[in-house]
Each structure stands twice: as C-alpha cells, then as structure tokens.
Amino acid sequence: MSLYLNIEAGEAVETSIQATGRNPDLAASLERNLILTTYREVLAAQGKFAPHLSLKVHNEIPLGMGCGSSAAALLAGVHLANHFGDLGWTPAQVMTEACLREGHPDNVAACALGGMTTSCQQGSEILTATCGLDLPWRLLLALPGASLATEKARALLPDSYSRADAVANIQRSSLLVAAFALNRPDLLHIAMRDRIHQPYRSEACPLLPRLLPLLAAADAPAGIWGAALSGAGPSVLLILDPEAPTGPVEECVRQAAEDSSLELVQTTISVPAEVTY
Template sequence: MGLTVDSIRLQLPATSANLGAAFDTAAVALGFHLIVEAEEAERFSISAAGRNADLCSRLEDNLILETYRTLLAREGRDVVPLALRMENQIPLGMGCGSSAAGRLAAIALASHFGGLNWSSERILSEACALEGHPDNAAACWLGGMVVAAYEGGVIHSARVEPPADWRAMVVMPTAPLATSKARAVLPERYSRADAVANIQAAALLGLAFAQGRGDLLRPAMADRIHQPYRSEICPLLPLLLPLAGSEGILGAALSGAGPSVLLVLSGDEWVAGACEAVRDAISGQAEAEILAVRFERRGVTRNLNSINELEPAER
C-alpha cells in the first residue's frame, strides 16, 4: 500500500515493564515492533503478517479497531473506514507490551483520521488511561528506559537511554497469559518489609540504567510485590531468576505480567553463552523461544508522506 496524503505509517516498539521491583512504574523499549500502515477506504479491511497474523487480521474483537471506533464516537467524530496493513513482531499475551502498542496505534489513527490533532502528550495520556498504568505506554511512545506516574489524567515521565552495549534477551514460553489472570493472583496487602525492599530496589534500578551500573542490576531487579505470586503461572521465572549474575546476565525479571522473562546482558559477546545457560536451565522442564535484541532508543515513529522518512514522536 503506497502512502498518500490521507495515509499514515506507524512503527511502535515492544516493551518490557516492571523490570522486577518497579511494578507499574518502569519499562524499557525493545528492538522489535508493530508496524501499521493505514489509509482511508470505503470499508474496514486488515492485511496482517508476522506474529499472530490470524488474530491481528480479524475485523471483530480487534483491539486497534475497537479503540479507534470508541475514541471517535466519544469525541463526536465520524468513524472513517480504514484499510490497514500490519507487520506484527510483538507476540500477543507474552508480556511484551502488545496491548500498549495496539492502543497507541489506535489513538494515533483516531487523532489523524478523525481530525482531533491531539498532541503527543494527549495521545500518551489517553493510552495510559486505557492501559490502567503508565509504564508500557510511556516506554513504547518515548523509547529508552522510562519511569512514569499517572496522576489525575496527567502523565509524569522521565527517560534515559540504556547503555549502548547492553542487550535484552526475552525468553518466551509456548502459551500466552492474560494480564487479567496475572493480576488476579496478587494480594491486596503487603508487609512493610516487602514494600521497603521494593522501594530500595526500584530506586537502585533507575540509577543503574542512568549510570550504566550493570553491577547493580541483579539486586535492583529483585522483587517481592508481584513475581513471588506469579511464579506458579509463569514457570520460566523460577528457572531463570538464578541466572542473574552469571554468563554476562546482569539481571533477570518477569517481562511485564509474564509469562516471558527478560534478561539484561552486558554485551553482544555474552549472547551465545546466555542462550546456552537458558537452555540448560529449562531443559526437560519447559519449552521456550529465545529472542536477543537491542534496547530501542526511539519510541513511536510516524510518517504522513514518505515511507522512507520517519518522524520521531515528540519527547
């Protein structure tokens, strides 16, 4: 589909949230993406390729289309039918920010085709409200490592770029996990000791990324708020957490609500050894896909005219 004046192209990165202790607070953007091209059409249509293409191509029960229609109806604008073409690299239900990427895409499409002309800040704020927490949406929109808070409809965020030599390794099981199920296993209350431990770790986490302190990541990604309760429904987690501190693996944590696990590596030279360590750790107990990628420094990129000239989202 060639881009015209009445078309738009979006590229949105995957994300990994929580990063252990920073529950609903911090996330990183990862180097695999959802790419959406859209143009006005007589009726809605979707052509999808990549991961979960069968689900992405559905016209019913489709997160992007449902969000797009709902927003335009809420704002009193005509729902402009779109022809969509997607290349999806983000697995659904694996804790890699697929819902945040989909919602941000839908909001950006509604802003453009509905003539809302929302600012970058408004689009991000809408996504945070729909997500119910700001971490994935902020990292997807802004790129890098983001710490965010959502207060009364206002998003407060700060971002840093992860050290250039650090790498991310995402270990994904064969079956997805609904975020609602992962939320359901969490307790309503926590002890003071657990709360203080997480505050300490989360504070270390931000400084570790900002200062490139790989030596701090193992304790900074330790968690007492959600990971202990999700271990039973995320069986890769207890197998892989002990790897932190060995084979160039600086830290390990559940990716988002799971079931995938995020490992942070100190550099490219450790990828092969870390892959072998992961395979040894899960051998005979679980099956998984291992994906080694760079951290994504750019957030959403948008293009209104040329497919080769991408405009970074405002920061």
C-alpha cells in the first residue's frame, strides 16, 4: 500500500526523534523505539560503533492493524545501521536482515520492494518476486477502533488443516498472483476466498464478517472487486474498481461496519519506496 514511513536522519551530538503523522508518541522512549533499537542492535552485532542520530520521522502506517508498521520500522533501523555504520550491505542484504528480525518476510519484502510482492524464506535465504507494479486499482483500508497484536492473531490459527482446505487455498493463492500479474480483477472475487486464516480470525476481527458479505450483496454499490483481512488483521482491505465512484462504497462500508470509531483510508498499490544515502 502507498502508506509510508518517511525518515530523515543525520549524525548528532545527542540522539533525538521528532515525530509527526500517526502515533507520534513512539518518539517518547529513545530506549525502546523499534527503529533505534534495531539500528543499535545491528551495529552491535557487527562490532561497530553506533553514532548518535537525530531523526525526523513521519509515519503514515497504522500500528497494530495488519499493515506492516513493525516491518517498516525494522527495515528503517537496518538501513540506518547500514549507512551510519558503513556496513556496505546491498539492498537485498538489508531486506534479509529485517526479514530475519521480523521472523517472516511477508511485510518486510512488500515494504522494501513495493507492488504486489510474493516472498518466502528458505533457511536463512529470502526469496522474493514482485508483480502487479503500476496497477491502477484503488484500495480502501477499513481500520477498526481497537488494534490486534500479530502474535494474538497467529495464536488463533489451528495447528493443522484438512486436505480440502489446503488445496482450495493453494489454488486461490496461485490465482491471486495471476490476477495481479495479468491485471485480471475479474479473478479477485474467487482468488481472495480464504479457508486458512480468515474463518479463525473473524472472532478477533469483527469488521471481517461484516464487510465480506458486501462482495455478494445484491444491493451493494458497484466496484467492490475483493475484500480480505489486511495481514493478520484486524483491518480489512477492499480492492476497488478505480472507475467506480468511491462515495457510495464508503457509505455502504460505514453502515455495514457498525463501528463508530471506524477509519477509512484510501490508498493505492505502492511503488518502491526511495532510500537515499
């Protein structure tokens, strides 16, 4: 998604953070801030000195909503270490370090590469491919009032699945990649059906059972191509036809959500973020 964590950094006499955008309180603790702890930990592991930094941070990524905010913060911390510690790592090495720290590549790869990114981890190697760059599809993110920690969302999943569920999801996830790679939004309503995580996470993500039925509702406004949990939830991501008017869709989502603290964020499929040293 085209929601970014923007950081300007320079060496300084004292460490400081000036934060704007979402959750500026993240700047309150210089000891526990994930960007800074990552920066320091990476350099310590390499036996390097970590200069004090002055950071200007502008965050557009909702926290604890399944939008990958921690991946962006980890990637930023590793980039800072790479630059200010003169590590000489390639962008791929920076991304791999951030993926290993996050424990999976799902969000770090998307954040580092942009577009619709597929990724997997094989031992300590991260394999990625990006497709669906430059698709003009519109995204609408429905954010509930309460956040959900990824660990909790993961604990809701069963240990094993039936063969039928596994087969159905493998087919649909392959179809999903084809939909993005070939610009085939007509495939999305089938490709985004899930039997592996959404049924189990619904209880902790109340927007999902309210918004998924819009896909099949006869009276829903035109232009809703697909809907799914964003990451591990609790927010829901809708993929919309850019030609259809957004007003009626937003109104219908608000009514279906029955959540007075609902926030709707319009966005698009991202292009790679710029990192300049």
